[in-house]
Amino acid sequence: MGQEIKLRVTGIDKSFPGVKALNKIEFAVRRGTVHALCGENGAGKSTLMKIINGIYKPDAGQIFIDERPVKIQNPIQARSLGIAMIAQELNYIPEMSVEENLFLGRLPVTKMGNVNWRKLRKDTLEFLKAEKLPYRPDQKLKTLTVSDIQMLEIIKAISNNAEIIVMDEPTSAITQREVEMLFKKIRILKEKGVSIIYISHKLDEVFQIADDITVFRDGSVIESHPAEEMDMDQVISLMVGRKMDNVYPKESVPIGEKLLEVKDFYQPKIFKDISFYARKGEIVGFAGLVGAGRTEVMRALFGLDHYEQGEIVINNQKAEIKGVEDSIHHNMVMLSEDRRRYGIIPIRSVMENASISSLEKFIYKGYAHEEEEKKTVAEYFKRMNVKTPSLDTRIQSLSGGNQQKVLLAKWMLREPQILILDEPTRGIDVGAKFEIYKLITELAKQQKAVIMVSSELPELIGMCDRIYVMNQGKITGELEKNDFSQEAIMKYATSIN
Amino acid sequence: MKQKFDKSNQVMQKYSIFIILFAMIIICSFLNKNFLSVNNVTNIMKQLAVGTILAYGEMILIISGMLDLSSGAVLALAGVFSVNFYKATGSLVLALLLAVIIAVVCNMVNALMVTNFNTPPFIATLAMQMVARGIALFYTQGQNINQLDNYIVFGQGNIGPVPISIIFMIIITIIIWYIMRHTRFGRSLYAIGGNEEAAVASGINVRKNKYIVFAINGVLVGIAGVLFMSRVNAGLPNGAVGYEMEGLTAAIVGGTSFSGGVGTTLGTLAGAFIIGCLNNIMNLIGVNSYIQQIVKGCIIAIAVIWDIRSKSKKSAKVILVEEKEECK
Numbered sequence: 173m174g175q176e177i178k179l180r181v182t183g184i185d186k187s188f189p190g191v192k193a194l195n196k197i198e199f200a201v202r203r204g205t206v207h208a209l210c211g212e213n214g215a216g217k218s219t220l221m222k223i224i225n226g227i228y229k230p231d232a233g234q235i236f237i238d239e240r241p242v243k244i245q246n247p248i249q250a251r252s253l254g255i256a257m258i259a260q261e262l263n264y265i266p267e268m269s270v271e272e273n274l275f276l277g278r279l280p281v282t283k284m285g286n287v288n289w290r291k292l293r294k295d296t297l298e299f300l301k302a303e304k305l306p307y308r309p310d311q312k313l314k315t316l317t318v319s320d321i322q323m324l325e326i327i328k329a330i331s332n333n334a335e336i337i338v339m340d341e342p343t344s345a346i347t348q349r350e351v352e353m354l355f356k357k358i359r360i361l362k363e364k365g366v367s368i369i370y371i372s373h374k375l376d377e378v379f380q381i382a383d384d385i386t387v388f389r390d391g392s393v394i395e396s397h398p399a400e401e402m403d404m405d406q407v408i409s410l411m412v413g414r415k416m417d418n419v420y421p422k423e424s425v426p427i428g429e430k431l432l433e434v435k436d437f438y439q440p441k442i443f444k445d446i447s448f449y450a451r452k453g454e455i456v457g458f459a460g461l462v463g464a465g466r467t468e469v470m471r472a473l474f475g476l477d478h479y480e481q482g483e484i485v486i487n488n489q490k491a492e493i494k495g496v497e498d499s500i501h502h503n504m505v506m507l508s509e510d511r512r513r514y515g516i517i518p519i520r521s522v523m524e525n526a527s528i529s530s531l532e533k534f535i536y537k538g539y540a541h542e543e544e545e546k547k548t549v550a551e552y553f554k555r556m557n558v559k560t561p562s563l564d565t566r567i568q569s570l571s572g573g574n575q576q577k578v579l580l581a582k583w584m585l586r587e588p589q590i591l592i593l594d595e596p597t598r599g600i601d602v603g604a605k606f607e608i609y610k611l612i613t614e615l616a617k618q619q620k621a622v623i624m625v626s627s628e629l630p631e632l633i634g635m636c637d638r639i640y641v642m643n644q645g646k647i648t649g650e651l652e653k654n655d656f657s658q659e660a661i662m663k664y665a666t667s668i669n
Numbered sequence: 670m671k672q673k674f675d676k677s678n679q680v681m682q683k684y685s686i687f688i689i690l691f692a693m694i695i696i697c698s699f700l701n702k703n704f705l706s707v708n709n710v711t712n713i714m715k716q717l718a719v720g721t722i723l724a725y726g727e728m729i730l731i732i733s734g735m736l737d738l739s740s741g742a743v744l745a746l747a748g749v750f751s752v753n754f755y756k757a758t759g760s761l762v763l764a765l766l767l768a769v770i771i772a773v774v775c776n777m778v779n780a781l782m783v784t785n786f787n788t789p790p791f792i793a794t795l796a797m798q799m800v801a802r803g804i805a806l807f808y809t810q811g812q813n814i815n816q817l818d819n820y821i822v823f824g825q826g827n828i829g830p831v832p833i834s835i836i837f838m839i840i841i842t843i844i845i846w847y848i849m850r851h852t853r854f855g856r857s858l859y860a861i862g863g864n865e866e867a868a869v870a871s872g873i874n875v876r877k878n879k880y881i882v883f884a885i886n887g888v889l890v891g892i893a894g895v896l897f898m899s900r901v902n903a904g905l906p907n908g909a910v911g912y913e914m915e916g917l918t919a920a921i922v923g924g925t926s927f928s929g930g931v932g933t934t935l936g937t938l939a940g941a942f943i944i945g946c947l948n949n950i951m952n953l954i955g956v957n958s959y960i961q962q963i964v965k966g967c968i969i970a971i972a973v974i975w976d977i978r979s980k981s982k983k984s985a986k987v988i989l990v991e992e993k994e995e996c997k
Contacts, residue, residue, distance in 0.1 A: 496872040514870040517863035519930045528860050529871045531853040539851040
């Protein structure tokens with residue numbers, strides 16, 4: 173581990189009209205180390221990274237690489253200085269092949285100026301071989317999983333001879349096992365002298381991998397120390413600026429009778445023999461690796477996808493669910509894991525996003541009662557602490573956490589009995605996560621049944637009353653609260669039948 | 670203070686299209702003193718009726734993430750059948766009904782292709798455009814149908830002082846406005862165009878709604894067909910070529926977002942009026958008809974750019990407010 177400073181920024185200021193985004197940032201990354209940046213959304217981490225990557229220009233301050241002052245005007249220049257950025261939202265072109273994506277923007281050309289496909293293929297094969305990745309160069313990216321694509325992004329950065337790699341929430345969409353693979357990769361990179369700036373909301377991972385930790389709050393660096401000198405509670409309280417007594421606001425609630433029972437759910441090649449139940453006041457967890465079939469089961473249960481066989485019993489009555497309308501009719505709702513794709517309607521207002529599933533409450537007697545709609549939605553927003561400039565704001569301009577709260581509000585408006593929450597806290601900051609946990613607890617207290625699918629084991633262990641574990645399309649384990657442990661869950665999740 | 674400024678700015682952005690229209694009317698009235706005469710205004714509206722009705726169809730389709738390239742051809746098809754039917758039966762009501770039925774059937778085929786066979790609307794309706802035009806030409810053997818007798822009452826008659834075509838336009842405007850603003854169906858369309866998968870996951874029956882949208886479009890196209898044929902006093906199998914583009918233009922100029930999920934009835938009406946006024950004033954002051962096309966193209970481009978710019982400023986500001994909120 174080097175003591176040499178690879179990247180240093182001093183006195184960086186950045187203002188947007190009316191907002192001071194960064195305030196005299198002092199920050200240094202050592203060669204061959206992992207430097208974690210922690211802070212809530214809007215604390216200034218991303219703004220700083222965008223400055224380092226040449227997307228924004230700072231108002232004041234200086235950036236040094238190898239202690240030499242540099243000016244970074246644009247991302248291309250950043251790349252030539254050895255800086256690579258792996259964004260949280262992966263940028264790739266699904267219809268293009270692995271090789272084209274890998275060399276996007278810098279495809280090798282012949283003397284004639286056309287693409288040198290032969291060289292492209294050769295270089296790609298070399299990289300894939302060196303990295304031991306089992307893809308074909310001509311495979312389209314849409315055939316790969318998120319974690320595969322992430323690996324490719326990392327290779328892409330390395331193939332650029334990057335010496336500083338910024339990773340923004342690299343683990344938000346991948347499973348525990350893939351996280352371990354990623355960490356292995358990061359350790360190899362460190363040995364090669366590459367410096368990594370690691371942005372994550374998952375503090376347990378930060379403590380596993382980081383050498384140094386810098387905490388941001390409100391556009392300033394609050395503290396920066398070697399990781400071994402800090403602990404998790406300390407980091408959390410520095411991030412939020414207050415003490416967090418309890419990360420999981422779980423309360424014990426009397427558990428009632430069965431509200432939902434699924435029997436022998438089966439869809440060829442996707443899942444089989446799926447039987448489970450959820451009771452009133454109970455929070456039921458679904459653990460497993462990505463691809464274990466959890467989301468698929470929930471989507472089929474909710475009526476979004478087809479299932480071949482199985483029985484759904486709601487409130488002791490057989491329920492015929494052929495589409496989402498049927499689920500809603502049975503007071504069962506689902507929050508999707510992919511907020512952008514299945515959740516928000518980006519260009520419509522937060523109010524419309526919240527009321528879209530309950531329009532019959534506001535449009536009756538032949539016309540729309542807009543005042544009533546505004547009042548009701550505002551009430552729910554207040555109760556759920558949604559931060560939005562106005563009800564007319566487009567939902568796309570809210571932070572991930574607030575979008576998620578709006579989507580929850582949408583379903584709360586229907587006063588559901590059964591809630592399926594698929595990765596409810598993915599990609600949102602600690603403060604918003606806590607609020608969502610509180611809401612889930614509140615729902616359980618109201619004697620609703622909550623099914624929570626999550627890839628974050630601590631979250632499941634902290635919040636649930638019972639956990640099902642899935643692996644390769646089957647339920648491989650069921651754990652009662654007393655038996656919860658990460659080891660037990662991982663055993664079921666990875667066991668091969 | 671700042672709040673106030675933001676508010677007035679928002680009003681500006683929300684009503685930008687109406688401000689453009691208003692400015693245009695003022696400029697036009699200076700250019701030619703006859704522009705605002707009752708006669709001329711009635712004339713403009715009569716000429717606008719068909720295009721505006723088609724524009725509403727395009728608008729609801731675009732809002733829900735689709736479009737219709739077949740409306741001009743289906744209009745002609747419905748029109749020629751309706752004209753002949755009238756000549757055979759002498760019933761105005763039945764002739765109107767037949768036009769509507771034919772146009773709705775064509776649009777049901779469009780809907781079938783788009784929803785059940787997942788054909789992109791662009792392709793599906795392009796195919797329908799060719800088929801419908803072909804049937805219209807085959808049926809009439811390419812001959813115009815003349816001597817429409819009383820049929821022309823739709824396009825040329827009056828009730829009191831008000832032309833019937835304008836009455837059609839006004840009633841349709843009110844109905845479309847009501848649908849888009851005061852029904853669950855209308856609200857769902859914005860969601861479907863904004864993010865179809867999210868709409869499905871929110872419990873909206875997207876397929877059914879798409880059929881209804883095409884059905885409404887069919888009704889509008891059928892009515893437009895009758896108005897068109899009776900205005901020109903002939904059944905023209907080759908008529909209304911490119912009218913779908915007029916409808917699209919009016920909707921887009923009126924602020925309907927081509928990527929779906931955004932658009933208003935009154936905006937589209939304003940868009941249609943902007944184009945109508947432009948055509949009219951250029952005729953009044955005797956602009957060369959080739960030059961007219963150039964001017965029209967430029968004005969449309971400018972209007973749309975202005976609209977997009979004012980809207981993107983708005984969303985940029987909102988993001989900043991949001992960042993500020995989070996920093997607190």
